[in-house]
């Protein structure tokens with residue numbers, strides 16, 4: 304048995320049925336042995352799934368173009384004239400996106416590049432090492448923080464102005480999973496237990512379901528609950544909402560942006576989506592066998608963008624836009640092509656753009672939420 308499976312088994316023996324969120328946390332992030340601690344080559348062709356970053360450097364270049372324009376705006380606004388400008392990335396994995404962004408800024412905005420600090424929020428020492436290796440040419444321009452609290456502590460006296468962003472971070476955070484019990488007209492939370500050698504699904508106590516149930520679902524009208532199919536499945540990710548709140552509170556002036564696959568409340572809670580959105584990915588195949596292959600397959604669920612948007616607004620952020628990745632990148636490309644900075648538009652960049660923006664690839668399922676203060 305591998306290490307994360309061993310630890311999960313031990314926790315179940317000590318505490319009883321584990322929430323799926325805890326199971327997912329251990330399977331993905333167990334120090335030194337969880338999925339994201341050992342699979343450096345993921346995402347990518349040799350891994351289990353593709354992300355926009357693994358599609359090539361164009362994604363980072365387009366983001367860098369947009370970030371440079373936003374930083375310029377910030378610099379010209381009176382309140383930030385004396386502060387350093389910061390780009391903060393979370394969920395940087397092996398540092399490839401940071402490298403693509405910094406390389407473009409260094410080449411295309413050499414004057415501004417000197418004033419930009421690039422911070423990475425990375426709780427894992429192992430992933431910090433991968434990132435340091437990828438970014439070694441940028442020296443002290445890049446700094447690491449284990450979490451947002453740590454970043455706030457350091458930047459408290461110098462006011463945090465800049466852009467805090469992530470690509471596919473929130474969809475990798477641990478989710479709670481719920482089912483509808485039509486006979487008893489109650490939600491219950493799915494947990495994980497052990498049966499012999501195998502991990503199996505088991506129901507958690509009713510109190511636990513009420514504690515973590517998504518707000519949107521706890522207020523559903525009884526007429527709808529009367530016809531909701533037995534076993535209807537949904538997820539909730541308090542970790543993502545908490546993270547977004549902490550990020551919003553860190554930002555004194557600038558933008559908070561996330562790119563993820565996800566849906567709004569209405570899209571998530573629909574008659575066609577009876578099995579929820581949780582999936583496992585292994586060698587580019589999606590499976591529903593979430594309890595198998597522990598620590599060797601990715602586990603992920605769609606982001607609830609309504610919940611994230613509300614969390615940011617409750618912290619005083621203004622929602623600027625909520626777009627598909629295709630809309631977002633096409634707008635950037637329109638502006639960028641007027642400057643001529645992206646040169647000939649054919650061959651490799653055109654193929655990468657097609658992958659990033661085509662609805663059947665990454666263009667439609669991925670959404671971009673931008674909030675600002």
Ligand SMILES: C[S@@+](CC[C@H](N)C(=O)[O-])C[C@H]1O[C@@H](n2cnc3c(N)ncnc32)[C@H](O)[C@@H]1O
Nearest residue numbers: 339354356393394395396424425470471472475
């Ligand atoms: C799906 S991968 C995306 C990697 C990369 N951003 C990309 O697009 O290719 C999710 C990444 O988020 C990281 N992650 C998860 N929770 C995190 C947290 N609280 N803070 C920082 N990174 C986190 C994971 O370790 C993993 O590297």
